[in-house]
Structures are given as C-alpha cells and as structure tokens.
Amino acid sequence: MPKSSHRSRAVAAVTAAVVLGAAGCDVLGGDGPGESDARERQPKPSASPAPVWDSSPASLAAVGDSITRGFDACSVLSDCPEVSWATGDSGEVNSLAVRLLGVAKAATHSWNYAASGARMADLPAQMARAAAKKPALVTVMAGANDACRASAEAMTPVAAFRSGFEESLRTLRRSAPAAQVYVASVPNLKRLWSQGRTNVLGKQVWKLGICPSMLGDADALDSAANLRRETVQKRVEDYNTVLKEVCAKDLRCRFDGGAVYEFRFGTDQLSHWDWFHPSKDGQARLAEIAYRKVTARAA
Numbered sequence: 001m002p003k004s005s006h007r008s009r010a011v012a013a014v015t016a017a018v019v020l021g022a023a024g025c026d027v028l029g030g031d032g033p034g035e036s037d038a039r040e041r042q043p044k045p046s047a048s049p050a051p052v053w054d055s056s057p058a059s060l061a062a063v064g065d066s067i068t069r070g071f072d073a074c075s076v077l078s079d080c081p082e083v084s085w086a087t088g089d090s091g092e093v094n095s096l097a098v099r100l101l102g103v104a105k106a107a108t109h110s111w112n113y114a115a116s117g118a119r120m121a122d123l124p125a126q127m128a129r130a131a132a133k134k135p136a137l138v139t140v141m142a143g144a145n146d147a148c149r150a151s152a153e154a155m156t157p158v159a160a161f162r163s164g165f166e167e168s169l170r171t172l173r174r175s176a177p178a179a180q181v182y183v184a185s186v187p188n189l190k191r192l193w194s195q196g197r198t199n200v201l202g203k204q205v206w207k208l209g210i211c212p213s214m215l216g217d218a219d220a221l222d223s224a225a226n227l228r229r230e231t232v233q234k235r236v237e238d239y240n241t242v243l244k245e246v247c248a249k250d251l252r253c254r255f256d257g258g259a260v261y262e263f264r265f266g267t268d269q270l271s272h273w274d275w276f277h278p279s280k281d282g283q284a285r286l287a288e289i290a291y292r293k294v295t296a297r298a299a
Contacts, residue, residue: 053298054180058101059133060109064139066145067114067141069084069115072274073279073282073283077205092284094284096287096290096294100294114126114141117145119145120168124167124168127169135176137294139182141184143161143236149212151213152213154213155232158238165242182290183255186261189232191264202274202275206275240258240261
C-alpha cells in the first residue's frame, strides 16, 4: 500500500504540472498564450528623448526691474538699457543677447520689457508683451523691489510673490508654450548695503529713496536696524526659494541656482552714482552668469 500511494501522488503531481503548463502558468505569474509575442510586437521606447532645453535660442525677450534696464549704470537716476545685461548692445557689457545671437541679430531679435521700479505684481503684464513676440528665450530678474520698500513691513508677502510668478509663467505659456525661461535670483541686498555704505556720496543718494527697507539709516548698527536688515534679507532668501520651486515645475524653465544672489558684488561692480545698482562692469558680470547658465548642458 505505501508504494501504491507514492505512485499515485507522483502521477497526480505530473498531471498537475501538465495542466498548469497548458494553462500558461498564470498561477505562477508567467506568460499566457501569445503574451510573449504581443510584447515583442510592441514598439520599443526611444533610448533617449530629445532634450527640452535649447542652449542656442534664436531670440530673446527680457522682463524685470531696474537692473535689467541698466538703471544708474550710465548717469544718475536714469535708465541705460544699452548696457543691460540681458539685451544691451554695449561692447563694454557684451550682453546675453549679443553673446547668444551676435550684434546684428540681437538688434532685431531681442526686446526689453523690464521697467524700473517693477515688482512681481507687474511681471504678468510684462510677460504678456514678451510672449507676443514668440521669443525662444525669456529672461526674468525680479524681486528686489518687492523687498526694497519703505519699510520691512511693506515688503511683498511671500505668498503674493509666489502667486505673481506663477501667473507670469501661465501668461507666457498661453501665447508662447515653447519659450524657454531663464530666472535670475534676487541679489544679496545686505551685501550691497555693506559695500555701498563705505561711500559718502552713495549714502546721500540712498536718502533719495533707494531701497529704504535695507539702506535706510545706513550707518545705524543698533539692534533695531540690524533686525530690520535681517528681516529684509530673510525675505529675499524666501523669494529665491519661490523662484526655484515654481521654475522647477516648468520643463522649459531654468533657475540660476542662486548664482546672482551669491555673486560678491564689489565697488567696481556697483554704480558710482548710487552704490547699489550694478555698474557697467556689474552688468557684464550678470551677462556672464546668464550666458553660462543658459548654455550649460541639461543635468
């Protein structure tokens, strides 16, 4: 009897194996009839998709504030767009547009819609004008005026800043969905204060109303003044976090990684009219940073 039982179990096992094999081994997660053939017939994905970022854009539009307008780089309290880091034609600066397009093409294929005094709330309207040109690249430098208010309490709230930037990108995408966007970080305003306060003339110009939240009472070092400046500095850092986060959600947006914020502007890079805005040399440094970031290979 034991031997007969063993033979019966062996026959049963072989029979079960045959049945499972005929059924396609579905119980064990294997391929059913025809599944292997079906997979072989499916198109295989391409090895590497085409890169989204084009490091050689054919046209450029700039939006932002006084820095992109070359404010105080040529004369006191006035714009000087010819030395703009983004679109200027000055040989002293060698702007981003000139570096990318050449002098002749930059003259006809780059546009500057920045405005001195502009804040993030003004950017959607600027972006709409830029989008109408269907540019291959849009440069953004905004946020300094959101922090540079009459007081620290009057600075643009971070949530409103985020909303304004998001709206700006939506505005661009409606008319120019394929446009690339280069976003420069907000400069380190506290460093600009520490550099400019060494110049007597500069501090007199500051009294005319240049960035009071940071530059007001420039020589005051009491706890209240220090707290005010730290509050402004923290807000700038929060703005840069917003720029980074919002830009990261757009496949055709590239943030500078904090390069402008981290750049150590010295007296040679500051306007000798107000010791706060970039000089021609400072504009050239901004152009260098932008060109390096725009032409870098995608990670």
